[in-house]
Amino acid sequence: MPDQDRCERRSAITAPPGGVMTDEVGVITGDLELATECTDGDVTVWVRYAGAAEWYRLSAADCHLYDPRDHEALHTALVAVLHRPAT
Amino acid sequence: MTGHRSLRATLTALPLAGILGLALAVPATAEPPGIPDPATAKTELGELTIAPEGSMDGYSRQKFPHWIEGPDHCNTREAVLKRDGTNVQVGPDCYPISGSWFSPYDGATWTRPSDVDIDHVVPLAAAWRSGAAKWTQERRQAFANDLEGPQLIAVTDNVNQAKGDQTPDKWMPPASGYHCRYASMWVGSKHKYQLTITDAEKTALQKALDGC
Numbered sequence: 501m502p503d504q505d506r507c508e509r510r511s512a513i514t515a516p517p518g519g520v521m522t523d524e525v526g527v528i529t530g531d532l533e534l535a536t537e538c539t540d541g542d543v544t545v546w547v548r549y550a551g552a553a554e555w556y557r558l559s560a561a562d563c564h565l566y567d568p569r570d571h572e573a574l575h576t577a578l579v580a581v582l583h584r585p586a587t
Numbered sequence: 588m589t590g591h592r593s594l595r596a597t598l599t600a601l602p603l604a605g606i607l608g609l610a611l612a613v614p615a616t617a618e619p620p621g622i623p624d625p626a627t628a629k630t631e632l633g634e635l636t637i638a639p640e641g642s643m644d645g646y647s648r649q650k651f652p653h654w655i656e657g658p659d660h661c662n663t664r665e666a667v668l669k670r671d672g673t674n675v676q677v678g679p680d681c682y683p684i685s686g687s688w689f690s691p692y693d694g695a696t697w698t699r700p701s702d703v704d705i706d707h708v709v710p711l712a713a714a715w716r717s718g719a720a721k722w723t724q725e726r727r728q729a730f731a732n733d734l735e736g737p738q739l740i741a742v743t744d745n746v747n748q749a750k751g752d753q754t755p756d757k758w759m760p761p762a763s764g765y766h767c768r769y770a771s772m773w774v775g776s777k778h779k780y781q782l783t784i785t786d787a788e789k790t791a792l793q794k795a796l797d798g799c
Binding site: 518519521522525526527528529530531549550551552553554 | 644645750
């Protein structure tokens with residue numbers, strides 16, 4: 501679970517066409533919240549339905565940062581790829 | 588002489604081949620009960636209430652307790668594996684030790700239950716957005732473990748993952764020959780539980796049912 505005390509960023513996104521693939525429940529669609537958190541440079545990526553009570557993992561997006569300051573850039577890049585607001 | 592023997596061999600072999608062919612052509616249905624026929628599905632589709640999808644506020648899968656244990660101590664997943672598979676043998680814990688599963692969504696057959704998911708035909712998240720958010724926990728549990736309606740089906744796991752929470756306007760089974768059946772299951776389940784549909788969903792279902 502994303503933990504506010506750790507290095508963490510959250511953003512509201514709208515799923516791209518075809519949705520976002522999660523480990524626990526497969527594809528999820530609609531208005532989502534993306535969370536990236538890092539512990540000692542190890543980044544985990546989570547997503548949940550906006551307003552929902554549970555998070556799902558995007559384990560394929562796991563990575564290691566050699567400089568924790570890159571977390572911001574990583575988070576921004578993920579949002580840029582996944583966020584597809586309705587036109 | 589040789590010709591005679593060979594004719595006899597052919598004559599005895601033919602009926603056997605016929606029986607084998609029949610046995611291979613008619614696997615277990617691999618389908619849930621209660622699927623409406625196309626005419627009924629069209630009628631039921633017309634009876635569904637059209638409404639935009641609601642929010643996911645407060646959603647969690649825990650609000651749809653699923654894979655509960657049945658009276659035979661098999662959980663719902665195991666019960667569907669037994670029901671939808673062919674020659675399924677289960678161990679004392681109800682988990683299949685052998686058998687095969689045909690996935691009508693993609694035409695694949697599997698012999699390991701770990702390759703098979705039990706699809707909630709109307710996904711739990713899609714149900715939440717179309718009325719189940721207002722249900723009691725008991726009703727959501729009945730929906731998530733429904734062995735009588737067309738709501739649970741054993742299918743290829745990655746196909747189920749790719750479907751996720753999507754409604755028929757966004758996702759249909761890869762096997763186009765199964766769209767009529769799939770649409771009938773979807774309508775049958777939504778009708779049974781009085782869930783709403785969107786305009787886009789209705790259009791996609793109508794198109795699939797027109798192709799029956």
